Amino acid sequence: MCGTCGCNKPEHSSEAAHSHDEHHHHHGDVSHEHHQHEHSGDTRLINLELDILAHNNAHAAENREWLNKRGVVAINIMSSPGSGKTTLLEKTLSKIGDKYKTAVIVGDQKTDLDAKRLQMSGCNVVQIETGELCHLDAAKVGAYFDKVVSNETKLLIIENIGNLICPASFDLGEHKRVTLLSVTEGEDKPLKYPAMFSRSDVVLLTKSDLLPHLDYSIEVCQERIHSLTPQAEVIVLSSSSGSNFDLWLDYLSRLVEEGSHTSSR
Amino acid sequence: MSLAMAVLDQVGEVLSREGSPMLLEIHLSVGVLSGIDKDALQFGISLALENSPYKTADVFITEEPLIISCRKCQNQSQLSELNLCCLHCDSTDVSTLSGRDLRIQFLKVS
Numbered sequence: 608m609c610g611t612c613g614c615n616k617p618e619h620s621s622e623a624a625h626s627h628d629e630h631h632h633h634h635g636d637v638s639h640e641h642h643q644h645e646h647s648g649d650t651r652l653i654n655l656e657l658d659i660l661a662h663n664n665a666h667a668a669e670n671r672e673w674l675n676k677r678g679v680v681a682i683n684i685m686s687s688p689g690s691g692k693t694t695l696l697e698k699t700l701s702k703i704g705d706k707y708k709t710a711v712i713v714g715d716q717k718t719d720l721d722a723k724r725l726q727m728s729g730c731n732v733v734q735i736e737t738g739e740l741c742h743l744d745a746a747k748v749g750a751y752f753d754k755v756v757s758n759e760t761k762l763l764i765i766e767n768i769g770n771l772i773c774p775a776s777f778d779l780g781e782h783k784r785v786t787l788l789s790v791t792e793g794e795d796k797p798l799k800y801p802a803m804f805s806r807s808d809v810v811l812l813t814k815s816d817l818l819p820h821l822d823y824s825i826e827v828c829q830e831r832i833h834s835l836t837p838q839a840e841v842i843v844l845s846s847s848s849g850s851n852f853d854l855w856l857d858y859l860s861r862l863v864e865e866g867s868h869t870s871s872r
Numbered sequence: 873m874s875l876a877m878a879v880l881d882q883v884g885e886v887l888s889r890e891g892s893p894m895l896l897e898i899h900l901s902v903g904v905l906s907g908i909d910k911d912a913l914q915f916g917i918s919l920a921l922e923n924s925p926y927k928t929a930d931v932f933i934t935e936e937p938l939i940i941s942c943r944k945c946q947n948q949s950q951l952s953e954l955n956l957c958c959l960h961c962d963s964t965d966v967s968t969l970s971g972r973d974l975r976i977q978f979l980k981v982s
Contacts, residue, residue: 649982650980650981651893651980651981651982652980652981653890653978653979653980654887654977654978654980655886655975655976655977655979656975656976656978657882657886657975657976658973658974658975658976659875659878659879659882659973659974659975660878660973660974662879770911772907773907775910776875776906776907776974780924790907798954800907801904801905801954802905802906802907802908802972805905805968821930833964834954834956834957835954835955835956835965837956837964837965838964845972851919
């Protein structure tokens with residue numbers, strides 16, 4: 608079971624754990640740990656304040672540095688399943704693929720269906736099948752950089768696994784986080800998934816062509832998004848009708864042109 | 873890597889460096905904005921412990937509050953609601969000081 612949503616079986620190598628009659632203390636050479644020992648009878652406390660995601664964050668920092676050295680801007684696109692990530696990317700690649708050399712890493716639990724769709728654009732696309740894992744992590748993504756990023760690449764798009772929960776916690780080394788939320792999902796999702804939306808630099812409210820058929824308030828949804836991430840850019844668009852799609856493309860162009868290499872977190 | 877596995881891997885590393893004492897308790901803190909559900913994590917770790925040398929260890933998870941710092945008035949606010957707005961001046965120009973992390977606070981061993 609994944610520790611957050613129950614999607615992966617844990618495999619753990621066995622370690623001998625045995626008690627000692629004497630106290631043997633030695634401190635490892637790890638800069639981010641603080642070892643303080645308190646003794647009470649036969650038990651003691653080992654104070655750590657250890658960030659569980661430190662390993663992933665270290666990999667993410669390495670990824671970001673790797674991309675910065677090559678002048679590549681990376682975006683991490685996240686959403687629930689069916690919000691329109693792949694359709695958005697199909698249209699995006701068709702519009703900007705000739706202007707900026709773009710590479711794509713796609714994450715899914717199973718199949719390479721999305722990668723095959725996006726490969727039709729002619730861009731370098733690679734699929735990561737995560738099996739039972741419901742999110743990408745920095746180490747996994749970084750291992751594919753050499754396979755998909757060339758000397759001419761300006762933009763790397765990472766299409767994360769459809770999941771509004773776990774991907775929020777994992778920095779992949781991206782420069783910007785883009786979260787999709789289709790108008791069919793309702794206005795309450797930002798409040799229900801605050802970790803995801805509070806970390807978003809851009810929120811795309813997709814499938815806006817369906818608005819005439821819905822009881823939906825863009826203003827309410829925007830207000831809720833901005834209560835969590837006041838600085839986020841919100842774009843209401845439709846990949847199928849093309850409504851406001853130019854705003855999204857303009858954003859990407861600004862990002863690439865400015866070579867935005869500063870982390871948003 | 874699943875978070876439960878990450879917790880146990882980190883615990884194993886620490887115990888190995890500490891002379892492999894018997895693990896009694898794992899104390900974690902989960903930030904309210906971490907995206908991690910406490911109950912799901914508790915379940916995942918319990919399941920992972922069953923397949924580890926630490927199956928008798930207890931797990932305690934506390935919630936790390938959301939504390940922000942206002943860039944406008946320089947005050948800090950502890951938020952009970954997920955509305956990133958300074959409680960002193962209503963500015964939204966804030967940074968998050970705590971509430972996003974998953975930490976191993978301490979281990980109890982013998």
